[in-house]
Amino acid sequence: MLDGRPAFAPELAQGGAGFYAEAFEELAGLEQGSFWFRSRNQLILWALRTYFPQAQSFFEVGCGTGFVLSGIGAANPGIRLVGSEVFTKGLRFAARRLPAAELMQMDARDIPFVDEFDVIGIFDVLEHIEEDERVLGQIFQALRPGGGLLITVPQHMFLWSAVDEAACHVRRYAAADLRAKVEGAGFQVLRSTSFVSLLLPALLLSRLKGHVCKKAESTCELTLPKTWDTFLSRIMACELILIRQGVNFPYGGSRFLVAKKLQ
Secondary structure, three states, X not given: OEOXXXXXXXXXXXXXOOXXXXXXXXXXXXXXXXXXXXXXXXXXXXXXHHHOOOOOXXXXXXXXXXXXXXXXXXXXXXXXXXEEEXXXXXXXXXXXXXXXOEEEEOOOOOOOOOOOEEEEEEEOOHHHOOOHHHHHHHHHHHEEEEEEEEEEEEEOHHHOOHHXXXXXXXXXXXXXXXXXXXXXXXXXXXXXXXXOOOOHHHHHHHHHOOOOOHHHOOOHHHOXXXXXXXXXXXXXXXXXXXXXXXXXXXXXXXXXXXXXXXX
């Protein structure tokens, strides 16, 4: 036990596992005010409601400060919420947001569950882990037969920049690579689309100009004046409408994938 919660990888709890634990405080203050985090939550909530409407349990691997889990809980009263994070600093913020959730310290490469959850989500976590295929295999094991998987990852290596390095990313994904790894773990892919697609030209221009925020902070591209944040939120809302209508964007800053564990 650590901080009163189950700990399955205590040797990693303080740091040294593909992320700077000190960033959680900044994230906790940033997420609600950031168009990107809010838009990603809206996409996740739509997909959960659309593809797995009967889900009674949701497990987030790498839940960070609990921003996604809190959104799922608010939209799905009564659902069992479980979150894991390798760093105890992240779990402290998650516990404040989700006092009723089951939270644990855990290494995503070694998930201590078998046939346990209806849906598992892993959002912008796989890119931090060298052994991503092992993680996907562990998630497959932890899902019930017919259970669902939701994934978001950064996309396109041509967008690689100092921001990725500051965020401790190992890779940015190609759509075909992510699909192959998910299918290789035993899943059937139900949906795969880019998002942050309508904003890709602006993102690409920023990277081509070599724009880097001071000290190349991993969150610098998400820290914007309120007017800009509102404007970009509206663009992302238009993008979500198109995704809901069945549009699969081939290019975008991120990739969203929905899959199902085969029976």
